[in-house]
Amino acid sequence: MSYIDQSIAKTLASQGFVILPDFLDASELQRLRQACQPISDQYGVRQVLQNYPSIYRALNWDKLHALLHAVDMVEAQAVRSIFFNKNADHNWLVSWHQDMTICVNQKTELAGYSKWTYKKDVHHVEPPAAVLEAMLTCRIALDDVSAKNAALKVIAGSHQSGKLRESQILDISQTAMHKTCAMRAGDILLMKPLLLHASDKARFATQRRVLHLEFSASKLPPPLQWAEAAFQSAHVSHSTD
Template sequence: MNETIGIDQSIAATLASQGFFVVPGFLDESELQRLREACQPISDQYGVRQVLQNYPSIHQAVNWNKLHAMLHAVEMIDAQPVRSIFFNKNADHNWLVSWHQDMTICVKQKTELAGFSKWTYKKDVHYVEPPAAVLEAMLTCRLALDDASAENAALKVIAGSHQSGKLDERQIVDIGQTTRHETCVMRAGDILLMKPLLLHASDKARLTSQRRVLHLEFSASELPPPLRWAEADRQPVHVS
């Protein structure tokens, strides 16, 4: 655990009850700069999927020892990345995201199984909505490459909303309109841990500086055969 900064066992309890947690200063200055440099070739794009597979330099720039030590601390032992996205909200790409849950996963091939529905196929990847249990066993880690505040559209979340399981559109609208939200203010180098079923959203930025994020989704579970994670990296990772 000596790779982590300010990690303690209470984070797991907070994630269970609140559905999110911001770890300040997770990346040191050299790690942050290395990750920014690795992402530079795609920084003019607003959203790039499968970045770990398609951009090996980004994969190499992540401190996996530190990340997996943190996952171990929050009871995600043996978790591996199963989805990776680079986001950059800026003056040229400034969009609004309404309240929603992250309800889909990426798999290698389409196979009709009970509980797996709403299949789509985009850019050579199959997407499907799995049973709630699959999503509840996952964790999203969002590495901030830039400062994020309300002015440049930091993520908004509704604490505890993940405990209600999958919500339909009407429920999401009702909760979004009637429940207090929190803004996840972050400094560059911070990391946001978030449960996929947590209701979250983001406004259009009022201050259109860059807001770059490396979004990584993790799972310690295998999918029911023959389904397989599209981006699973099952290489062993040493954690000191």
Template sequence: MHPEIEQSGFALVGNVLDASECSALRETLGPVSGAGERGLLGRPGVVTLAQSDRLLNLIRPHLPAEPQPVRAIYFDKSAEANWGVPWHQDLTIALRARTEVVGFGPWSTKEGIPHVQPPAELLAQMLTLRLHLDDTDESNGALHVLPGSHREGRLTSDRIQELRAQQTDYLCVAAAGDALLMRPLLLHASGRSTSPRHRRVLHIEYAGFALPTGLEWHEAA
């Protein structure tokens, strides 16, 4: 168990994958066009890893029920596909269809997939695992986080600015094979890469709750 997840909203775990496993996963995921690829729980290699006890044992202590992988995204930041992300929380979940349910909203559509903001108390019952497939630091766009910000629920833009002024952020430097565990409500951002190196990350979201009747995860394993 990583008690800092409840206090700070995140934890770095070293050596979850070894060098050969990182290499094999990079080969399996292959090159991507643009920033990355969504819908990866449809790939056998990814879903097997997401459901493995190695990963689930990291997640289980921090969710109220057996973790269910509900979304996987592969990010590849490089000199050819480079971007920065402003400070934000991960507020939406991807679903199969739009069904109006009290407490869920607003809705949006990304790449043809319905997304909705669930109640903040459900987001608090999720945990994201980010597997680093490359060494990651400031130069190639490592994630910055604002410790403890997940405890404030869904934040307004004004409150985000206040917290940024009050606190110092933390840079999540990681080696290939390390994992970052983080709450969706944790404020985070990343800068553009200034390095020719890749920053490849397999991002897997886990939920510890069942959706209300009428709602289905878009890609639950």
């Protein structure tokens, strides 16, 4: 299947998400699973590309860059990376929400940047909506996922409303139709950060491993920089080693 397809960009713009089946072939999936093995017993690991270079090297960056090209994000870099594993020991509920924060190199007072937090040695901040609207999230499924083991739920088109208040999120989630993003291992979900999404506790708690990558081509206002982008720039030449 060719991923250089303009329909991807159109669907992403209108719906806020698109699932591409068989993004990884069997050997690529096995390589990525093997690279994630050292953290497979953990349920949430941040900065995985930075802290686990084998995961970075296991990814097919040519395919990822082709996707970014297809959605007009040719210059984008990975700016956040997280490994999730929802399973019998770690089976949590995620209520309806938008992804509203980014990871940056330092805390500074800038107009439009608020709600600063510091987690796992990284500064997080809520930026202006325009920064979030220009980002793309890619979630690579390492296992089959369905409603039984807590596939992501999304509300199509909800990203078009910008940042939403809690009362608006509650109202939309109670009245709008949602889609369950069932995926097979090796599939990839492309998603806009402001798309409303949630996940239930798994009813059948098998492993549900996901590599979550966020991309942006935007430059942040100085002195802010993306916390993980500098690492990626330094290692691009090693991605096919």
